[in-house]
Every structure is written in C-alpha cells, then in structure tokens.
Amino acid sequence: MPADDPDDDAERETTPRRVIATLFFIVFLDLLGFGILIPVIPLYAESFGANEFVGGLLIATYSLFQFVGAPILGRLSDERGRRPVLLISLAGSVIAWTLFGVAGELGPLIGAANGLVVLFLARALAGVMGGNIATANAYIADVTPPEERAKGLGILGAAFGLGFVFGPAIAGVVSSPFALSVFRDVLPAVVPVSEFTIPSFVAATLSAANLVVAFVVLPEPRERVESAASSGRSRLRELLDAVRSPAIGTLIVSFFLASxxxxxxxxxxxxxxxxxxxxxxxxNAVLLTYIGVVIAIVQGGLIGPLTDRFGEYRLAVGGAAIQAVTLALVPFAVTSTVLPALGPVESGAVALALVSTPLAVGNALTNVSLNALVSRTAGDDEQGGAFGLTQSAGSLARTVGPALAGLLYVAVDYWSPFVAAGVVFVPVVFLLVRLGEARSVPVPE
Structure with a gap:
C-alpha cells in the first residue's frame, strides 16, 4: 500500500482554510454592500413621497424575499453546484443595486409615477440574491468535518458583523457634500449623483468586484453534503417544529422576538x-457606525470574559433587559434638552448617543448568547441545522418588524414603534429566566 503523500496531506489541511477565508471575504463584501444602503433606504423612499409605513415595507421586502429565496438557492446549489449559484447570486446583486441607483430615471420609463416601484423591485431582487448565505453555509458543510462546522459558520457570522460596521461608514463618506462634488466632476453627466444614488452605485461596484473574486479564486467543492433545502420541508414548517421542541423552542422564540x-x-x-x-x-451613517462599532467591540473582545464569569443565560437575560429599557428611551432621548450640547452636536444627539451605547451592548450580549445557547442545545451533528433555524427566525422577524413599526409610526406617533420594541423584550426576559430555572441555571431576578 503506497505511503501517504505529505503534499496531499498539506493540501487537504489548507484547502478548507483557504475556502473558508475566501467565503469570509465574499460574504463580507456582500454584507458590506447591504450595509452601505442601511442609512440610505428610508430617506431615499421618502424622497419619492413614501411615508414611514411604506419605508418600513421597503426595508422588509429584502428580508421577505431572502426568506423565500434562500431555500430555492440552496436546492439549486445541491443540484447544480455551489460555485455557479454563488456567481449567479452575486451577478444579481450587481443588477439590483444598479437598479436601486437609477430608480428615479428608470421609473418614468416603465410607466411608474416615480421611482418607488423600481426601489421595491430592486429590493426584492437583492433579497432573493441575498439568499446565497444559505449556499455559503452549505459550502462550509462541504469542506469542513462536523466537529469544525460550527467554527466555520461562526467565521461567516463575523463577516456579517463587519459588513454592518463598515457599510454605514462607507455610506457616510461617499454621501458627504465633498464626495458628491467630486463625483459630479469626474462622472459623466448621465450618471445621477445624489446622497442616495452614489451609495447604491458603490454597493453595485463592490458586488461586481466580489463577482470577479469569486469567479477567479472560488472552486467547486469536490463533494457536496446534502443541505436542509433538499429535504423538501419548508422553512416555516421547520420553524414550527422547532418551536414545539422543548429543547430548543424557547430559544428560537426568544431569538425571533429579539430580532x-x-x-x-x-x-x-x-x-x-x-x-x-x-x-x-x-x-445617520455616523450614528449607525458608532452603534456597529460598540456591538463589534462587545462581540469581538468582551463577550468571552463576560461569558466565563456570568454564563450565557445571565448575559442573554441581562442583554434583553437592557434593550427593553433603552429602546423605549430612544425617542425621548432625541427630543431631550436636559444635556448640554457639545459644540455642533445638539442636546438630543448627545442624549441619543448615551442611550445608544447600552442599547448596542445589550444587543450584542443577547445575540451572541442566544446563538451560543442554541448551539449548545443542538447535537454535534446538528449545528448547521440549528444555525439555519436562527437564520430563518431572524429573516421572518425582519420581515414583520419593520412593517409593523412603520405602521405604528404613521398611525400613532413617532415614539410608538420604539416603546413597542422595548415592550417586546419583556417576554424575552421572562422566557429566558424560566428556561434558566428549568435547567437549574442561576439567573438574575
């Protein structure tokens, strides 16, 4: 029997790492393009005459079509391969973000009263293409053994977080008055230049660069592990079955409510x-970047020592309680005149920054701890499925949450969606305390 070739062993060892690193970069660029448009979408919709409810629907459209598109792309990747599906989805993202940028010019050409219809079409297409995260997760399963799978999925989760931190920051830079004046000087006159269009084109450019990188360096895995998409069960059915499970149901419900x-x-x-x-x-990009940086600091540096000292249950309960209070305080902080202004920063903005800091900390504690508890509850060979459940619950929550929040903003008053969001965290605290007591885990009252 021939001896193993050391070069083959080295290749087998480095290939998963190289593929995971490549997927990290691809997902990071994908989420970077998504993050760039976070501070843009609401005011862009408002510029076409949309109110807060319609703006909330526009935001929810992405998550709705991502929820629908993820299992479709997952099944296609099982049948046709991971690489072609990832490439098609990235090409679709380029088209979607480009349409987003030319909505004002394209709307009248297709017979719409304004570009709002194009914005919805672009968000729907981007959402379907954003379902490629399921394909990326399946790719991780292809190239990693079961005992390393959770680690690989966690690396993709880190790409999510970084995209949400740097995306709004890039939007703030490219939508600044100085940057817009430069773009007007260097771009052809046919390219619309505004604080809404330029971030859209930057997102499209990043997606195009992502497509090139994936085409050049991402191979098709030698073997494919059948994903959950091939089972024929709908994501809603999987969620309902998980909710009924005594082991993981409470955690999935808590994750849904928190999202x-x-x-x-x-x-x-x-x-x-x-x-x-x-x-x-x-x-707004500056504010969102600040919140994202605080979340990243907690998730990247503080969560480990805090978990060692207090445990996941205590951190999840504490984070949910912090968010219950701070979310309800956000609208009143903005209108506050109690604190002094800091130079050009008015009193309300100072108060908002003070409230946003513990809010970001609470969000980081809750999300990481809930994911860790879900992972601990699932078996060693069920980690991918467990993370898929939380992803499905999050997508569904992000579909319903913005729409209802926009309705409250319009029908009641500006403060109502934030107070309601704080109230939603109260049952999360209750559920996690009860679950901790049932598992004999000490949690704070």
Missing part, C-alpha cells in the same frame, strides 16, 4: 433622526 424588536428599531431610527434632528444620510 423582531431590533429590526423595528432599525427601520424607523433614520426617520426619527431625520424628523427630530434633521439628519440626512451622512449624519
């Missing part, structure tokens, strides 16, 4: 700061 509440906050935050502080895309 629902925070997405409601995110969807109306820019409307709030625009109405009360007069903040546009660039100023």
């Amino acid at each position: 629902f509440a925070f997405s409601a906050f995110e969807s109306q935050f820019i409307f709030l700061t625009n109405d009360q502080l007069g903040y546009g895309t660039a100023a």
